[in-house]
Amino acid sequence: MKRFVVVGLGNFGSSIAEALYGQGHEVIAVDPRPDAVDRVAAVVTRAAVADGKDQESLKRIGAKGADVGIVSTGDDITASILAAMALRDLDVKDVYAKVISRDHARVMERMGVTETVFPERDSALALASRLSGLAVLNYVRLGTGFSIQEMAVRDEWIGKSLRELELRKRYSISVIALHDMLTDEITSALDPDARLKESETLLVAGQDEFLARAARQS
Template sequence: MDRFVVVGLGNFGSSVTRTLYQHGHEVIAVDTDAAAVDDIAPHCSRAAHGDGREVPVLKELGADEADAAVVSTGDDLTASILATMALHDVGVENVYVKIISDNHARIMKQLGATEVVFPERESGFNLASRISEKGVVNYVRMGHDLSVQELVVPEQWQGHTLRELSVRAEHHLSVVAIHDTTIDEMIVPPDPSDTLKHTDTLIVAGTDEAIKNVADMASATAKEGE
């Protein structure tokens, strides 16, 4: 079981706290808003009303023994800077920071943040990607020109197996899972000998260009089914 510290309990910080705790980790949540602390208390190992920008506060909470931390201080740029510095000062090497702008991202990276997260931009990008192509069910960006997407099975692929289709060789994609939507079961890893059905969706990983080529086929399939 890993120990995590979450500084800032807005929507993002609270969601991270709940999810980490549900996954069986020890989670220490801290915020200056007493109401937010009370709300999260049943969903974490320890909820503290305090200033996560202060080294003594973090040490008292046991942050010096944390495996990683998440900083989510809303629009308060100064708070995120000070909290990140304080976490590094107590010895937390991996600090993930919610950001609000490109300038914010640049500053946090210079301060040694392990990763910056821009939820509003990412959710907007993912929504636009999904609604612009009807064959796309879900979209997760993994980095520059790389993503994982859930696609409708193209009509040309229905009734065939992954082995027959040679998806990796022919389309330069990896099918990491098949989602059987009739029973809502995720098959990971997929059996290459299973026949694809029109009720399946595919979770594929690869470059944006390679996925778009298959998504175009899937989009045509989706439109024909309307």
């Protein structure tokens, strides 16, 4: 089990926090907005209303020496930079940052973050790969051997429900959202009995070996 610190609880940060916790990891979720913290409180180890840019605040809630830090502060580039610096100063081993532009990515990379994530670019690449017939599309890698990936709905899965497919039981992976590539809509409140469509992809979380196995087999 690893200890993750997620700074910023918008759609991206809260989805990652919930997925990591669902995989059995310790997850500390941080945001200055009480409503954002309340939304994830039940699906993480610890949720705190705190300033993710402040080193002392992060230290008090258990961030020091964590295995992985994830910075997802929306469009606030300054907050993103300061949060990443604070995590590095607290000896967090790997720091991943959501970025909003190539310039933002360059700044974070020069600071020495482990990896940057550019959702808009990744979505475009995912669509291209989906149209090319690839089964698994890399979304974001979080630490050694663990990823959140976008997986195409395989031909044999089309028309079946998540309940029928039993992906958690069969492959030890968690489906955290559906992405309809035609409408670009992402659904996180999943209906286990809804029938999967060819135009959809699955956002799934799990160990790389299990994700690869799910991509290879029906």
